[in-house]
Amino acid sequence: MTMVATERAVTAGGASAAELRAEHLTVRFQGLAAISDVSLQVERHQVFGLIGPNGAGKTTLVNCLTGFQRPTEGRVLAGRTDTAGWSPTEFRRNGIARTFQAGRLFTDMTVVENAEVTGVSLGLSRRAARVQAMELLDWIGIADKADEHASILAYTDQRRLGIARALMLSPAFILLDEPAAGMSDAECEDLMVLVASIPTTFICGVLLIEHNMRVVMGISDRIHVLDGGRTLAEGTPGEIQRHEAVMAAYLGLEA
Numbered sequence: 001m002t003m004v005a006t007e008r009a010v011t012a013g014g015a016s017a018a019e020l021r022a023e024h025l026t027v028r029f030q031g032l033a034a035i036s037d038v039s040l041q042v043e044r045h046q047v048f049g050l051i052g053p054n055g056a057g058k059t060t061l062v063n064c065l066t067g068f069q070r071p072t073e074g075r076v077l078a079g080r081t082d083t084a085g086w087s088p089t090e091f092r093r094n095g096i097a098r099t100f101q102a103g104r105l106f107t108d109m110t111v112v113e114n115a116e117v118t119g120v121s122l123g124l125s126r127r128a129a130r131v132q133a134m135e136l137l138d139w140i141g142i143a144d145k146a147d148e149h150a151s152i153l154a155y156t157d158q159r160r161l162g163i164a165r166a167l168m169l170s171p172a173f174i175l176l177d178e179p180a181a182g183m184s185d186a187e188c189e190d191l192m193v194l195v196a197s198i199p200t201t202f203i204c205g206v207l208l209i210e211h212n213m214r215v216v217m218g219i220s221d222r223i224h225v226l227d228g229g230r231t232l233a234e235g236t237p238g239e240i241q242r243h244e245a246v247m248a249a250y251l252g253l254e255a
Ligand SMILES: Nc1ncnc2c1ncn2[C@@H]1O[C@H](COP(=O)(O)OP(=O)(O)OP(=O)(O)O)[C@@H](O)[C@H]1O
Pocket: 029, 033, 034, 052, 053, 054, 055, 056, 057, 058, 059, 060, 061
């Protein structure tokens, strides 16, 4: 896999930023702040956990970091480059990939075509895209379903395919919005072993939104906690677990 990852890094070209940074981001919807003055930095060798109760602003923040939402205030930097005005496609071309809570798959295509089409749209030949797509399906454990229609995939496999697709063309960062939602404990454990390996296998930083505290504490290098759109805390898993305000925000959620 290391050799394959290196080859991809060469083809990816633009995916070279060492960090993805949010600086003082605020997003208001009709005057209501979904996030307020949030700053964080994801590094390329890290799994960076983003947690917070429902409605805390996690998806809004990820939308800003991938071009799906323009911040009302603040800015997003890819390395030293200000991303102001970039479309989602420009984020993708510059090595910032994401998955969605709902799969957003092409249901009239096969599983492998779903991954392949991302590679082709970003400039790979069909053949090269097929090779990468198959490698990624194999890595994430659904290669045996490559020729099935995406529409008949189990929900949990749709989520796996979403990750494989986002990893096409070796992004520098991948933002995963609740990748294990709906999975059993065993499936979740298996997926998280893979997610934890992404920084070293693909030289790709991971921002992980995940509600399962055990998982997020287990694989994150750093964790940022949002509550009501504001930063409540940031630190190592150990620091977050000892943080009184964080534990108070979660009281009852993990019972
Ligand atoms: N397009 C929008 N228009 C208006 N309000 C929005 C919009 N998107 C999000 N919000 C509001 O912004 C706040 C933050 O929502 P967001 O989805 O970012 O939270 P979240 O932490 O991802 O929640 P969850 O864990 O439930 O997915 C919520 O109050 C939500 O209702």
